[in-house]
Structure formats: structure tokens, C-alpha cells
Amino acid sequence: MEKLENLTGVYIVEDHIATENLNPTIKVYGERLVEFEGKEYRIWDQRRSKLGAAIMNGMDMFPFEEDSKVLYLGASSGTTPSHISDIISEGIVWCVEFSPRMMRSLVELSRSRNNMIPILDDATKPLNYLQILEKVDIVYSDVAQPKQSELFMDNMRLYLKPEGIGIIMIKARSIDVTKSPKKIFKEEESKLKKGGIRVLEKINLEPYEKDHMAMVCELAF
Numbered sequence: 108m109e110k111l112e113n114l115t116g117v118y119i120v121e122d123h124i125a126t127e128n129l130n131p132t133i134k135v136y137g138e139r140l141v142e143f144e145g146k147e148y149r150i151w152d153q154r155r156s157k158l159g160a161a162i163m164n165g166m167d168m169f170p171f172e173e174d175s176k177v178l179y180l181g182a183s184s185g186t187t188p189s190h191i192s193d194i195i196s197e198g199i200v201w202c203v204e205f206s207p208r209m210m211r212s213l214v215e216l217s218r219s220r221n222n223m224i225p226i227l228d229d230a231t232k233p234l235n236y237l238q239i240l241e242k243v244d245i246v247y248s249d250v251a252q253p254k255q256s257e258l259f260m261d262n263m264r265l266y267l268k269p270e271g272i273g274i275i276m277i278k279a280r281s282i283d284v285t286k287s288p289k290k291i292f293k294e295e296e297s298k299l300k301k302g303g304i305r306v307l308e309k310i311n312l313e314p315y316e317k318d319h320m321a322m323v324c325e326l327a328f
């Protein structure tokens with residue numbers, strides 16, 4: 108078992124990335140559990156999680172800390188949020204998801220993880236959850252929608268602390284299937300720049316996710 112430098116809470120266990128299980132003996136998405144020196148680790152499947160794929164592809168700016176407050180947009184049934192919940196064991200992850208079906212699994216998962224708060228709402232309407240949230244250190248967005256950059260910026264402007272970090276997983280095919288992904292990534296980056304967001308790092312998620320790019324960002328002003 109090896110702890111990864113610069114990647115708080117991420118370990119290498121039996122040649123795989125992993126997080127320490129906040130809820131020992133319980134699996135979230137069928138992942139393997141491995142015991143080492145009295146602790147239990149959950150193997151992080153980079154083919155099921157874009158954050159896992161970004162780490163495997165050398166993500167350098169990893170903003171998560173043990174006490175981070177995170178706003179997660181597009182939480183689905185909680186695969187990636189569960190690993191974030193392991194990492195930020197003293198923090199909170201607010202998980203926004205608008206599909207009632209996904210929300211049922213997310214609510215179930217949140218019952219056994221007291222740093223995960225599910226929010227059934229539409230991430231294009233960030234004012235809807237103003238009463239529930241406080242300012243966060245990280246806004247993480249993975250919604251696979253045509254307006255993904257716009258909703259990411261709206262949430263960043265409303266909820267991100269000035270020194271906070273935003274991470275967006277851009278899915279080119281959700282924006283326009285007729286354009287080349289390379290062109291779409293360029294266009295989305297320039298949208299972010301025009302919107303006052305500085306892109307600090309870009310990570311292509313191939314071969315784990317086709318036509319996806321992770322962008323790590325900050326508020327420029």
C-alpha cells in the first residue's frame with residue numbers, strides 16, 4: 108500500500124488506485140475491498156469514475172483535503188461521490204441530482220455516510236438550493252448536458268469560495284455530436300474564459316472515457 112503524494116486520501120493498493128472505506132465492509136458499486144494493516148480500502152475503478160480516470164492520466168491539481176466542502180453536480184447513484192466522501196472524511200459533499208431514480212440510490216448511500224447530503228434538484232437552477240448550502244472549496248460537475256459549462260459557471264459563481272477550485276468533466280458528445288471533440292473542448296474552454304473562469308489544468312480521459320476532457324479551474328475575478 109502506498110500513499111500518493113499531492114493526492115490527499117488516494118492510495119495505491121495492489122496496483123490500483125483506492126480510497127480508505129469510510130463505511131467498512133460496505134461496497135457502493137461492486138468494487139473490491141482490500142484490507143491492509145487494519146484498514147479497509149475500496150478499489151477505485153477508473154472506468155466507472157471520471158475522477159479516477161483523471162487521476163490515472165496524471166491529474167496534478169487535486170484540491171480535495173480531509174475537511175473539504177464540495178458541491179457535486181450530477182451525482183447519479185454516487186459512484187464518484189462515494190470516493191470523494193472517503194477522501195473528505197471530515198468534510199461535506201452536497202450531491203445534486205435531478206433524476207428521482209438515481210436519487211433513490213443516492214439517498215440510500217447517504218444514510219450510511221454522514222458527510223454526504225443528497226439534493227434532488229436541477230443544477231441549472233442553483234438558486235433553488237441556496238438555503239441548503241454554504242460556500243464550498245470545490246465545485247465538481249459531471250452532468251453530460253449541452254449547457255454543462257454554463258451551469259458549472261453559474262454554480263461556481265454562487266457557491267465557490269474565492270480561492271476555491273472547480274472541476275468539470277466535459278463530455279463532447281453531449282454538446283454536439285456533429286463537431287470534433289477537439290473543437291468542442293476549445294469552444295468550451297473559451298466559454299469558461301469569457302465567463303471569468305481560468306483553466307488551470309486539462310486532462311484527456313482517454314482510454315477510459317472516449318471524447319471527455321477534465322478541466323480544473325479557478326475564478327479569475
Ligand SMILES: C[S@@+](CC[C@H](N)C(=O)[O-])C[C@H]1O[C@@H](n2cnc3c(N)ncnc32)[C@H](O)[C@@H]1O
Binds near residue numbers: 155180182185204249
Ligand atoms: C455522467 S452521470 C454522472 C456520474 C457521476 N458523476 C459519477 O461519476 O458517479 C450524469 C448525471 O447528471 C445528472 N444530471 C444531468 N443534468 C442534470 C441537471 N441539470 N441537474 C442535476 N443533475 C443532472 C443525470 O441525471 C446523471 O445522473
